[in-house]
Amino acid sequence: MRDLEQLLRDELTRLAGEARTAVPLAERVRAARRRRTRAWLGAAAAAVVLAVGGAGVALHRVGVEPVDSGATSSGAATDAGTGALLGFRLEVWHGIGVYVPATWGWGGAPGACGAMPTVGADGHRLSGDEVLAGYVGRPIAQTSHCRVTDPTEPLTPYVWLGADVPVGARRLGGGWVQETRRVGGTTVTVGTQDAGERRSLLASAHVVVGGPCAASLPDPPSVAAKPSGQGSGHFEPTSMTVCAYASSSSAGSSPESSAPYELLYEEQLAAGPAKQLVAAVAAAAPMGEHSCFGASGGEWALLHLEGSDGSRDYVVDLSCPSIADPSGLQHELTSADMLPWAVDGVNAVLHGSPLVDVPGHLIGG
Amino acid sequence: MDVRVSDRPPPVAALPFDDWVAARSVALLRFAYLLTGSQSEAEDAVQSALERALARWSVVSQAKDPETYVRRMIVNEHISLWRRWRRRVSPVAVVRETSGGAGDPAELVAGTDAVRRMCAQLPPAQRVAVVLRFYQDLDYREIAALLGCAEATARSHVHRALQALRRELEGNGDA
Numbered sequence: 001m002r003d004l005e006q007l008l009r010d011e012l013t014r015l016a017g018e019a020r021t022a023v024p025l026a027e028r029v030r031a032a033r034r035r036r037t038r039a040w041l042g043a044a045a046a047a048v049v050l051a052v053g054g055a056g057v058a059l060h061r062v063g064v065e066p067v068d069s070g071a072t073s074s075g076a077a078t079d080a081g082t083g084a085l086l087g088f089r090l091e092v093w094h095g096i097g098v099y100v101p102a103t104w105g106w107g108g109a110p111g112a113c114g115a116m117p118t119v120g121a122d123g124h125r126l127s128g129d130e131v132l133a134g135y136v137g138r139p140i141a142q143t144s145h146c147r148v149t150d151p152t153e154p155l156t157p158y159v160w161l162g163a164d165v166p167v168g169a170r171r172l173g174g175g176w177v178q179e180t181r182r183v184g185g186t187t188v189t190v191g192t193q194d195a196g197e198r199r200s201l202l203a204s205a206h207v208v209v210g211g212p213c214a215a216s217l218p219d220p221p222s223v224a225a226k227p228s229g230q231g232s233g234h235f236e237p238t239s240m241t242v243c244a245y246a247s248s249s250s251a252g253s254s255p256e257s258s259a260p261y262e263l264l265y266e267e268q269l270a271a272g273p274a275k276q277l278v279a280a281v282a283a284a285a286p287m288g289e290h291s292c293f294g295a296s297g298g299e300w301a302l303l304h305l306e307g308s309d310g311s312r313d314y315v316v317d318l319s320c321p322s323i324a325d326p327s328g329l330q331h332e333l334t335s336a337d338m339l340p341w342a343v344d345g346v347n348a349v350l351h352g353s354p355l356v357d358v359p360g361h362l363i364g365g
Numbered sequence: 366m367d368v369r370v371s372d373r374p375p376p377v378a379a380l381p382f383d384d385w386v387a388a389r390s391v392a393l394l395r396f397a398y399l400l401t402g403s404q405s406e407a408e409d410a411v412q413s414a415l416e417r418a419l420a421r422w423s424v425v426s427q428a429k430d431p432e433t434y435v436r437r438m439i440v441n442e443h444i445s446l447w448r449r450w451r452r453r454v455s456p457v458a459v460v461r462e463t464s465g466g467a468g469d470p471a472e473l474v475a476g477t478d479a480v481r482r483m484c485a486q487l488p489p490a491q492r493v494a495v496v497l498r499f500y501q502d503l504d505y506r507e508i509a510a511l512l513g514c515a516e517a518t519a520r521s522h523v524h525r526a527l528q529a530l531r532r533e534l535e536g537n538g539d540a
Contacts, residue, residue, distance in 0.1 A: 004531060005499065005527070007476050008495065008530065009500070011476055012399060012480065012495075012496065012499055012500040013500065015398075015399060015480065015484070016396070016398060017395070018398070019398035019404060020404055021390065021394045023390065023394060025386050025390045025393075025412060025415060026382065026383040026386040026387065026390075026415075029416050032412065032416055033416060033419060169405045179405060195413055196442075198409065199406065199409050199413075
């Protein structure tokens with residue numbers, strides 16, 4: 001045992017010598033403190049504006065605890081001013097989950113056109129000059145026009161899931177550091193000026209198992225052959241999980257993807273949106289079975305509802321467009337039966353259908 | 366909670382923050398590097414701890430040993446970060462950074478390799494205990510104080526780490 005202890009002492013000393021020590025720590029610490037002071041002053045000023053203006057902000061958290069996502073936005077100052085509030089939500093990509101602040105919005109990531117924020121924390125499409133507290137990006141095209149951007153001095157902190165960037169850390173200037181790690185079979189990238197925030201976000205990356213959203217599907221999603229539960233005819237939903245899929249050829253497919261349909265986004269919503277969906281689909285005109293016969297490719301959404309009487313599935317085919325109820329009967333896809341589930345980050349990963357007028361929703365809106 | 370100072374460098378008289386950092390940054394970075402196993406994480410951990418120290422430098426600089434105070438913050442942040450996510454976290458694959466100055470890996474002795482692998486696989490609390498015991502030469506009471514655990518637990522951490530090292534060496538046929 002004594003030899004082992006001496007071995008440890010000697011080798012730990014040797015390993016410690018591998019550390020790079022020519023690091024301007026004092027300089028970085030003072031720069032970080034100046035940035036933090038400016039941010040606090042900015043947030044305090046925004047809070048005063050909020051208080052005077054009487055604007056209300058509703059935040060939502062998704063993931064572990066489903067809550068109603070009927071949040072409203074009061075604009076750019078709101079996001080920046082409420083960045084200090086607590087709460088995280090789970091973001092999942094290719095079986096890897098990362099916890100991000102609930103005040104962050106969504107957008108794109110390198111690997112597709114538009115590595116930028118496009119959707120606010122409440123799901124609204126950003127206007128030109130809005131600034132977010134942060135955003136989660138996925139390699140899904142946000143715009144049809146790719147711009148070559150110089151990756152220096154970002155405007156807002158970000159987490160990119162599955163981005164096409166090399167592993168490692170790089171300094172972007174102005175105190176911004178972008179660090180990428182490979183977790184599972186995908187990359188997790190964090191860009192921020194706050195070293196502690198960056199460490200925390202990267203440390204939260206983990207493998208996600210289970211849940212109703214399969215990471216990939218060989219065929220388009222379909223309703224369950226037989227809904228679970230007693231089948232009493234009256235179904236009272238208590239939650240709804242949204243699983244957004246796209247064919248690999250249209251999505252930011254990863255090299256590891258071999259199935260035609262990739263899961264782009266998942267989110268659990270509360271009873272309210274689930275009940276709205278059930279009512280809206282029941283009111284939508286039926287299109288008859290097999291109206292979109294042989295549908296393949298395109299964008300799909302599996303809406304998995306849990307209730308006291310088991311579970312029910314609805315399937316949206318955005319290419320048709322149509323929505324199938326739990327019996328498989330296809331109904332007309334209207335704005336009424338899209339609004340309950342086309343919320344939050346869904347608006348940053350699906351382009352939607354030009355045949356369905358849902359202003360401000362989905363990338364093509 | 367005071368931590369007894371053993372055979373560490375005598376406390377430097379209250380220096381201005383920048384001067385103190387210049388004097389101790391090498392030691393802090395090497396310490397953090399052993400805890401985290403990553404250059405970037407080590408820099409982040411030390412920077413975070415120094416940011417908090419700067420905010421209270423008028424008090425910290427007057428302590429008997431400011432470096433112990435900063436090291437404790439580095440340890441606490443490393444442990445709390447792991448505790449915060451551990452219920453939802455499967456082991457995350459951390460990119461192991463290679464140092465350009467380490468030389469040809471083929472020339473590393475089996476002992477170094479075994480220690481490196483062992484450290485990479487240890488849970489954070491055990492890793493911290495090993496570094497504090499065999500790199501910082503703290504006694505078990507001091508280790509327990511830093512980890513916020515019982516002294517017996519600190520001993521157990523070190524004992525298990527030594528067992529892990531023995532297994533690594535036996536696996537290389539170097540027992």
